[in-house]
Amino acid sequence: MSKSFQTITSDLSKALDTLRAEIPGTMQGFSTMARESMKAGVLSALDKELIALAIGIASRCDGCVGFHVKALIRLGVSREQLMETLGICTYMGGGPSLMYAAEAVRAYDEFMPGAMKSAA
Template sequence: MSSKSFVQITGDLNKGLKALHAELPETMKGFSSLAREAMKEGSLSALHKELIALAIGVSARCDGCVGFHVKALIRLGVTREQLMETLGICTYMGGGPSLMYAAEAVRAYDEFAGNAKPAE
């Protein structure tokens, strides 16, 4: 079992993102605008868009992506069942490596939802 903490990962990344905002304000403003527009409600709900973003993060094996998108999904009220179905598709499409990051997404969900279990 991995000992990494998604609360710690996202917290650490936020420090780096703050520096990028300070030193690359126009670039980060552009990225933030892109994210806001891409994630706003439309034909797809914000929840469905975050599930897609999580699936891409799992497929790309990006710890920060998994952490930030699971945290956003919790805020949007994702159910464990919705998360699990999404991770099933990730595993189907990405095989073994995606399965390993699907397990990490479950750990992130449990950690952010307050269901963290002690490491074995």
């Protein structure tokens, strides 16, 4: 059975809510760091999300792939921008990154209404 990035991000969101309730200081600190790091500056918010996705792919983190692809779609990423980023991920990370680049395409296709579905 294929994994669903909608299920992964939904399940992780519930678990993150538990962490917010039980270790609020840690989670507030992480949220502040994330919010401040992702603010547009010299790099756009979209550029920063593409970098975050690339690191998630390199780390082989399903949750990172799901959450950052969702954020990229909210920011208006084009399929071409996503694919170019995935090409760099594959170049830098070899075969394992290629497998997670394919997962990022699956996440994009799953979250993007009307997206071209991959042949796999």
